Amino acid sequence: MKRLFVGIDAGSTAVKVVVIDSEKRVLYTLIEDTKPFIEEQTGSILKAIREKFSGCEFFVTATGYGAQLVKEADKRVTEISCHARGAFFATGKKGTVIDIGGQDSKVIVVGNDGQVLDFVMNDKCAAGTGRFLENIAWRLKLSFKEMEELALSSREEVSISSTCAVFAESEVISMLAKGIELKKIVKGIHRALVKRITAMLYSVSFFPPLILSGGVARNRAVQKMIEEETGEKIIVPENPQITGALGAALSGL
Amino acid sequence: MDTLKRIKYEVITKAAKLALKGNRILSERKFKTPKRWRTDILAPPLKIGLRTKELVTRHYLEGRYAEGAKPVAWVTSGAPVEILKALGFYVLYPENHAALCGARRTALELCLEAEKSGYSMDICSYARCDFGALISGKTPVGKLPKPDLLLCCTNICQTVLYWYRVLEKHFNVPLVVIDTPFLYREAEEHHIEYVKNQLDKLVEVAERVSGKKLKFERLKETLRLSKMAAELWHEVIQTGKNVPSPISVFDQFIHMAPIVEMRGDAETVDFYAEMLKELQERIEKGVSAVVKERRRLLWDNLPIWYKLKFLSEFLAERGIAIVTSTYTNAWGELAPMMDPQRPIESMAKTYLYPILNRGVGHKLKTMKEMIKDYSLNGAILHSDRSCKPYSVGQIDERNRLISELGVPALLLEADHNDPRAYAEEQVRTRLSAFAEMLES
Ligand code: SF4
Numbered sequence: 001m002k003r004l005f006v007g008i009d010a011g012s013t014a015v016k017v018v019v020i021d022s023e024k025r026v027l028y029t030l031i032e033d034t035k036p037f038i039e040e041q042t043g044s045i046l047k048a049i050r051e052k053f054s055g056c057e058f059f060v061t062a063t064g065y066g067a068q069l070v071k072e073a074d075k076r077v078t079e080i081s082c083h084a085r086g087a088f089f090a091t092g093k094k095g096t097v098i099d100i101g102g103q104d105s106k107v108i109v110v111g112n113d114g115q116v117l118d119f120v121m122n123d124k125c126a127a128g129t130g131r132f133l134e135n136i137a138w139r140l141k142l143s144f145k146e147m148e149e150l151a152l153s154s155r156e157e158v159s160i161s162s163t164c165a166v167f168a169e170s171e172v173i174s175m176l177a178k179g180i181e182l183k184k185i186v187k188g189i190h191r192a193l194v195k196r197i198t199a200m201l202y203s204v205s206f207f208p209p210l211i212l213s214g215g216v217a218r219n220r221a222v223q224k225m226i227e228e229e230t231g232e233k234i235i236v237p238e239n240p241q242i243t244g245a246l247g248a249a250l251s252g253l
Numbered sequence: 254m255d256t257l258k259r260i261k262y263e264v265i266t267k268a269a270k271l272a273l274k275g276n277r278i279l280s281e282r283k284f285k286t287p288k289r290w291r292t293d294i295l296a297p298p299l300k301i302g303l304r305t306k307e308l309v310t311r312h313y314l315e316g317r318y319a320e321g322a323k324p325v326a327w328v329t330s331g332a333p334v335e336i337l338k339a340l341g342f343y344v345l346y347p348e349n350h351a352a353l354c355g356a357r358r359t360a361l362e363l364c365l366e367a368e369k370s371g372y373s374m375d376i377c378s379y380a381r382c383d384f385g386a387l388i389s390g391k392t393p394v395g396k397l398p399k400p401d402l403l404l405c406c407t408n409i410c411q412t413v414l415y416w417y418r419v420l421e422k423h424f425n426v427p428l429v430v431i432d433t434p435f436l437y438r439e440a441e442e443h444h445i446e447y448v449k450n451q452l453d454k455l456v457e458v459a460e461r462v463s464g465k466k467l468k469f470e471r472l473k474e475t476l477r478l479s480k481m482a483a484e485l486w487h488e489v490i491q492t493g494k495n496v497p498s499p500i501s502v503f504d505q506f507i508h509m510a511p512i513v514e515m516r517g518d519a520e521t522v523d524f525y526a527e528m529l530k531e532l533q534e535r536i537e538k539g540v541s542a543v544v545k546e547r548r549r550l551l552w553d554n555l556p557i558w559y560k561l562k563f564l565s566e567f568l569a570e571r572g573i574a575i576v577t578s579t580y581t582n583a584w585g586e587l588a589p590m591m592d593p594q595r596p597i598e599s600m601a602k603t604y605l606y607p608i609l610n611r612g613v614g615h616k617l618k619t620m621k622e623m624i625k626d627y628s629l630n631g632a633i634l635h636s637d638r639s640c641k642p643y644s645v646g647q648i649d650e651r652n653r654l655i656s657e658l659g660v661p662a663l664l665l666e667a668d669h670n671d672p673r674a675y676a677e678e679q680v681r682t683r684l685s686a687f688a689e690m691l692e693s
Pocket of ligand 1: 409413555639643
């Protein structure tokens with residue numbers, strides 16, 4: 001019977017799934033918004049996968065905040081190891097992974113064999129995470145795409161002084177009330193996020209290249225700013241959001 | 254002091270002492286591992302725990318009746334307490350009391366009481382607990398005796414200075430501050446002289462408050478007992494050099510109460526001698542604190558008092574033993590400096606040297622030595638929101654351990670007593686990832 005390896009990354013914003021075979025070929029990927037009942041959600045995703053690949057045997061590895069709720073998991077591995085493994089597989093070299101997730105962000109230093117050499121995560125605050133952008137986007141009634149484009153289109157930017165995601169929101173509102181141009185504010189918001197991330201990066205001894213993963217990694221304004229702030233070249237895997245799930249699938253091998 | 258109260262104190266405490274001892278001996282005879290103890294991952298609890306309980310219970314019970322019967326002093330954890338002990342003071346350590354509140358999970362309630370009265374959330378959670386207990390009268394130990402004297406030594410932090418000034422106002426009793434200059438390198442003669450002069454002043458004030466004259470022979474004896482207890486405590490910690498270790502840092506956190514708050518008592522010496530014996534027996538029998546010890550770590554900073562059980566089990570499940578810590582070591586490493594023949598001079602020097610009164614370079618050096626001496630595979634540095642002097646420099650210390658010793662190190666954010674600064678899910682993620690990293 002053919003053996004397939006499923007990686008489920010049950011994050012706070014999205015559930016990501018990757019199925020690979022023993023040759024490490026990616027057969028299937030899925031990204032879905034996280035629903036309140038992760039247990040049921042992942043249960044039905046797995047059921048669909050079993051139907052799709054009927055006749056195969058599965059090994060399921062779960063990661064992410066909801067990993068404990070993936071009842072059918074044969075194995076659970078932390079996001080740190082999964083992102084390292086997934087990024088190493090995608091790029092084939094050592095480097096430093098910057099993962100900006102919905103609820104937390106991490107910097108992972110990956111060695112020559114894909115092993116984790118060091119890592120650091122944001123503290124108990126949402127300011128350096130995807131949730132920060134999400135909150136502001138919601139406030140401003142903008143889509144992610146619009147946020148990204150506005151940030152890219154602006155030459156100038158305002159500086160957001162609040163480090164707290166909630167206070168930053170009120171800061172933005174008062175800036176709008178003062179008539180400051182929206183795109184300058186949006187660019188400033190991106191900068192605030194990136195500064196938090198790079199501060200984390202500099203708290204470990206990292207080495208290039210910088211590999212971005214997680215949903216926010218697709219945002220070109222964020223990519224550009226990380227390059228500006230660090231002076232380092234960055235690599236973005238083809239589908240950065242599934243890096244963790246891919247790593248999970250690989251650790252089942 | 255009131256004679257009647259004194260008689261009452263003597264009668265009650267003597268009776269309680271006998272009763273507690275009897276109770277302990279009985280419990281020792283039928284000593285069993287509690288049902289919910291995770292024997293699959295942890296060694297059975299140390300038998301000495303029964304004595305710890307006995308001593309701590311007695312200490313607070315004596316406190317209940319001490320007011321008016323004996324001179325009472327409230328002191329900081331690094332205070333030169335031997336002088337007060339030799340003068341017959343009952344000595345209370347608000348920091349230890351706060352730690353007890355932390356371990357019994359009543360600290361948050363007390364912190365909230367303090368915050369309600371206007372104390373900032375940024376003040377050390379030990380101080381907030383103490384203020385909360387003062388304001389509300391709530392304490393898990395029944396009642397705390399009012400002090401006749403306050404003794405604050407700044408060799409741990411500056412917080413204690415402001416904390417004790419609040420106590421001074423509240424109780425309207427004399428406050429003696431022993432100001433210990435920060436040591437960037439070694440202590441100079443003039444540093445020692447400066448502290449010695451303050452100790453002489455302390456003797457004067459304490460004599461006045463207690464209405465007694467300090468007997469020099471008594472002071473020598475007290476310091477001798479302090480030194481012996483500290484030496485034994487240090488030996489207790491050093492049993493952790495054995496692989497696998499018979500003791501975990503969590504055992505040390507629990508059994509360190511006597512060395513902090515009962516320094517100078519003969520019973521504290523017996524206590525640690527007994528504890529050492531039990532640990533040596535464990536070594537002989539090959540019993541390790543963590544059943545399947547695969548990785549050995551260092552802990553830096555104060556414990557997370559309200560999470561001892563969770564952390565000890567979570568790590569033990571993953572084969573990780575935290576073997577030792579800079580924190581528990583602090584009460585043992587200075588033993589050699591104490592010289593009972595020259596009590597005041599040697600105390601002046603000893604109380605200048607606590608780890609928190611020295612530069613971060615010294616702490617890093619201590620950590621490096623411990624990693625080598627205890628054959629450790631890594632370190633967890635608790636970044637304690639409350640304790641700034643302990644936490645400052647940890648980012649660099651962490652990075653230097655990684656780059657210079659090649660061992661992994663993790664910064665774990667929390668607070669020793671305020672559970673609001675602790676996020677369990679995030680702690681789990683970090684510790685699991687760290688465990689995976691240690692295995693790879
Ligand atoms: S700040 Fe640190 S040293 Fe000072 S009292 Fe609090 S825990 Fe102790």
